[in-house]
Amino acid sequence: MGKCNILSCYCYCGKIPLRLVLVIMLHLALQNCYNLRVVLNVAIVEMVEPPESTNISESACPQYETVNIVREGGKFPWPRNTEALVLYAFFFGYILSHVPGGWLADKYGGRYVLGMSVFASALVTSIFPYFxxxxGHWVAVTLRALLGLAQGPILPTVSSFVSTWVPSFERTLLGGIAYGGTNLGTILGSIFTGIIIEASDSWKMAFYVWSSLACVYIILHLFFVFSFPSTHPFLPEEELEYLKKHIVVKRSLKTPWKAILSNVPYWANIAGQFGHNYIFFTLVTYLPTYMKEILQFEISKNGLYSAVPFIALWSCSIILSITGNYIVNSMKFMSPLAFSRFFGTFSNLGAAGFSLAAVYVGCSRGWAIGLYVAGMCIKAFYYMTLPTNINELSKNYGGIMFGICNGISALSGIFGNALVGALTKNKRLGEWKIVFWINFGVAVVTSIIYILWSSSERQPFDYEEEESPQ
Known part of the structure; x- marks a missing residue:
């Protein structure tokens, strides 16, 4: 049987391929998790008393007037360092559960790991306002850390699903669709959190709405997500045989920890993903704050305009996944390694460069949003390069490797967000220029490492003794 066109709805006797259904569910799982994750990033501008400014002409855009509205739930007198701590406390738990989550997904399958992660995330989010x-803020810090602990296994589990269900020649497309759920979650979470708060006059309501919608996903998850093709009760025999033919079957192997942790191409991938996360987490966490304190948008418009760059990112990631799949599989333009190196680093440098330029247009709202949009369009190349590169390095340990990688690179969420909190206490544009210059520097250093030492070949540690590297 030849390669099936995954874009055709009529495949396998007129049925949509169930690997495509699974990828859509992975997309929705990530979307829901990011809804639960970013709700605080928008809501916090209504939860916390704004910092006092000694000189408004130096600290913000004086031509825009804003009113300090107290919503249901009140406002907390948290200084910027405390506010930053509540935001980045998520990453304290997040980095701890990556490796265990990836290991569980690789060894036992991702169905229950993913389902329980989404359920726990919904539960923590639902109780966040009350407690x-x-x-006070220490309870908020604890709950955010628990949310991170619940969400840590999700990306490694998605990586494990991709390596188990998706043939290598479809991974650029389907992997891009699956990981693109992070962007849809950021979009919907940003837009509708602002709308929900404005409509209900309560920042608490946003947490209740998103946690309820995540519970709806969990019900669908039970019917449509299964760990392996062989355990899917509805998978047609023809598709099962197709997947057996084109996917390297995972083995129950002893994890070669030393070989993995000493592998140079793997560390190059970690460097590239650290650069991505540093840029991405800064924007996801603090773009609403920048829109509020510098560009002076009120809450409903804040959510909308904070989401616009991520709408561009999500749309471009889907489009580029399709065109990138053609380029890589045709082999007429560049090798998979050249493609990954060029566009993976381009995604980091381009996004960091345009974000830096956005600060230098000052109070020009249109130009600032336009530059963020341009940067996020370029950032879309990330989803078809760096995450799928791990599946190229290993067929057997993708979940574990992604867990280690994302856990280490998630440290950028702690360092980067703590640095932003320390540097932007006075709402001054000059403070934000320093923030985005640091972002650009991180992008340059990590991109150089990825270009020099990355690989797209399956690594020697991934082969069993009876196998030989080809």
């Missing part, structure tokens, strides 16, 4: 009001 934060009762207990």
């Amino acid at each position: 934060t009001i009762k207990g």
Whole structure:
């Protein structure tokens, strides 16, 4: 049987391929998790008293007037360092559960790991408003860390699903669709959190809405997500045989920890993903704050305009996944390694460069948003390069390797966000210029490492003794 055109709805006796259904569910899982993750990034501008400014002409855009509205739930008198701590506390838990989550997904399958992660995330989000009001910022920090702990296994589990269900020649397309759910979650979470708060006059309501929608996903998850093709009760025999033919079957092997952790191409991938996360986490976490404190948008418009760059990112990631799949598989333009190196580093440098330029247009709202959009369009190349590169390096340990990689690179969420909190205490544009110059520097260093030492070949540690590297 030849390669099936995954874009055709009529495949396998007129049925949509169930690997495509699975990829859509992975997309929705990531979307829901990012809804639960970014709700605080937008809501916090209504939860916290704004910092006092000694000189408004130096600290913000004086031509835009804003009113400090107190919503249901009240406002907390948190200084910027405390506000930053509540935001980046997510990463304290996030980095701890990556490796265990990836290991569980690789060894036992991702169905229950993913389902429980989404359920726990919904539960923590639903109780966040009540306990934060009762207990203060340390309770908020604890709950955000628990949310990170719940979400840590999700990306490694998605990586494990991709290596188990998706043939290598479809990974640029289907992997891009699956990982693109992070962008859809950021979009919907940003836009509708602002709308929900404005409509209900309560920042608490946004947490309740997103946690309820995540519970709807969990019900669908039970019917449509299964760990392996062989355990899917509805998978047609023809598609099962097709997947057996084109996917290297995972083996129950002892994890070669030393070989993995000493592998140079793997560390090059970690460097590239650290650069991506540093840029991405800064924008996801603090773009609403920048829109509020510098560009002076009120909450509903803040959510909308904070989401516009991520709408561009999501749309471009889907489009580029399709065109990138053609380029890589045709082999007429560049090798898979050249493609990954060029566009993976281009995604980091381009996004960091345009974000830096956006700060230098000052109070020009249109130019600032336009530059963020341009940067996020370029950032879309990330989803078809760096994440799928791990599946090229290993067929057997993708979940574990992605867990280690994302856990290490998630440290950027702690360092980067703590640095932003320390540098932007006075709402001054000059402070934000320093933030985005640091972003650009991180992008340059990590891109150089990825270009010099990355690989697209399956690594020696991934082969069993009876196998031989081809």
